[in-house]
Amino acid sequence: MKSEDELGDWRRSHYSTQVTPEIDSEQVTLFGWVSSVRTQGGITFLIVNDKEGMFQVTTVKGRESDELLEKVAGIGEHTSIGVKGTVKKIAKAPNGAEVIPSQIKVFNHAEKPPFSVFGGELPSIDKRLDIRSVDLRREKAQALFKIQRVLQRSLRSFFDERGYSEVRTPKLISTATEGGASLFSVLYYNRPAFLTQSPQLYKEELTLPFEKVYEIGPAFRAEESRTQKHLSEITSVDIEEAFVDYNDVMDTLEALIKRAAAEVADGCAREFEKLKRAPVAIPKSFERLTYDSVVNEVGARRSGISWGDDITGQDVEELGRTHGSFYFITDWPTAAKPFYIRPKTATPKVSESFDLMHGALELASGGTRVESKAMLVKRLKEQKLKPQAFEYHLGVFDYGMPPHAGFGLGLERLMMVLTGEQNIREVTLFPRDKLRLTP
């Protein structure tokens, strides 16, 4: 068996990208994973990757000790190693310098993965997910998750700067928020409980003490269909705000997306190069189509659509082709929206609601909420939900509930649009769906 070393007192002195001609002749300690081994006439080149980039380690037969050469001979792709040595300026190496090793530690030898993460044909996403932690080493995956980190920071700073309070609401709940169809059930100390599919009721309640709140956290949906855009565990970006309506919230969402897209484009130019894609185009302003106008538009193309129908399948694809980029569909039929969405005062059949779309993909949905307890009870009953099950929530409305509005945005779907990925699994570290619960 190949022997393996312990870390001991070795600590990193430099990252790969710091191995440059400027530090020629300096002693360095580096760590990483071997991504290629090439031997030519007694000279061996190891390319080693760390989180910042790559560096080259070069050994020459006769120059390095036999012991060290033997160690290098046992190293293959993915081996995790440490290298102590001297930097040598050399034009052909990454960053213009290489490391001449005095000592090498091998922490773990590696098997050959079932596919190469360094290029060539890739197997299906399902095969790659089976060995996700290795799959994530691919340059494209690294680029995607770098973009996601920049995106997350952008979203949070947007909210922080505008005075939204970050909150964390419970994921274990006793009552179904919007009916129980797609809820996972949990055994909670011998009682039934559920996993939240949205922080909806909590964020509404929190407008009372905090006025403006946001949360970026997990949400759980027992989706029956297995598609490229659905997962059972997603990251939901939620806001709720007092003393505004759905138009204000659409403005906020539009500003959020524009800024996030701009910051991602600015901060991740290298990553988009690696993806071989341009950052998504952002229109000057997002079109706001009423549901009425969409029904007319669909009706002009095909017969059989009536007011009140959902807009799905082919119709959404067609809409996506016509309106292309980001657009809102507003003013949905009240009956089609959850109980907490506010009907318009003048035309109660229509609600103060919106979906944000990009092409045929729904990114977010939101609206003005019902602020009157009596109306809320009426809406619950209309939707065949039991007001008793919402006792606590309804109780909050007795203590000066403000008019309020908000939205929920799917982080992974936004990532799909920003990066041009077609499968939501590519932008999720460990996706969950009906068939997949591991890794």
Place this chain on the structure above:
Amino acid sequence: MKSEDELGDWRRSHYSTQVTPEIDSEQVTLFGWVSSVRTQGGITFLIVNDKEGMFQVTTVKGRESDELLEKVAGIGEHTSIGVKGTVKKIAKAPNGAEVIPSQIKVFNHAEKPPFSVFGGELPSIDKRLDIRSVDLRREKAQALFKIQRVLQRSLRSFFDERGYSEVRTPKLISTATEGGASLFSVLYYNRPAFLTQSPQLYKEELTLPFEKVYEIGPAFRAEESRTQKHLSEITSVDIEEAFVDYNDVMDTLEALIKRAAAEVADGCAREFEKLKRAPVAIPKSFERLTYDSVVNEVGARRSGISWGDDITGQDVEELGRTHGSFYFITDWPTAAKPFYIRPKTATPKVSESFDLMHGALELASGGTRVESKAMLVKRLKEQKLKPQAFEYHLGVFDYGMPPHAGFGLGLERLMMVLTGEQNIREVTLFPRDKLRLTP
């Protein structure tokens, strides 16, 4: 029934704190909740709170219209209102100015809460939680959650600046991480699943593609006991890092806590005033006591403790009194630690592990992890866990697992220490325990 108004086209022009003598005579629109109503000889003073502070609305019989006066007469504490009016400089009002209303909108009248959030005797936390969204209006609760927001930002910027990648790992899992004792079970599309009690295995695996990762997210534990420091749903602050050991990670954790405490003290002076407490004292450096020395210390006080015993109850209380502030207990017996904690090479009965304590409260725990697959299988078996159940996790170790170390820190417990709160429920928006699943 008292009539209530709609928001309509009213939008906020100023927050309470912007109503100052500098904008004397300006027209303003403000929103908020009434916190006191005082009438004296035809003059009514409303104090209205918004998220930034409070403002005063003054009406005078004969000066304002009868219609407006009648509306004001119907307003009680907690009513949510909007006010349009003129700013008038007046020394005695909050911020040195008041609003003379031209129009008032009442959005929702309010019942009298079962206790006053504006002062006086408070009922038990349990009674307050029953109406948590109102309870959170208390000045102390507002201060606590302001501190928590500053804390969260501080933690994230610490990690971001030091090159840790923020990750989000799944909360729905198929295998118990550390044995199944305190796991909640979930029905996952007719299959059994669990809620994670820690992102432990995922964060270890992610050192492979990302080297340094952090996550701040929910963790779930079916704690049987109901104490002041346990909850069933907590926020776990986790890091994992390649090519370091537990000493490095202790350094990182110490630096993290020091910086967070300093930023909270600096950024929340007003909040600590409201809490009538000083920010927690931070020692120059955190003592690092080995488990051996702690056993000796306990043994000097009482008989009956043997090497290998856990340090609990009275012994921890006593330790807390002796060592007071922040301190580490390091080098625990290997048998007492989870399978993924690394035994010391020279003395395998002892592990490279630590707990961070503050007084008698455990805040965090961490260590060097096992990086060898063979050792991991051995450790699993020793702990009567089935290696087959960890097939994916063990598989990752075939692809160049690096030496790595990390910790998990309880955010709410850190909040307790930073703010001096004794009950973890006070620093949790909607706490969950064996008896409480609502609100």
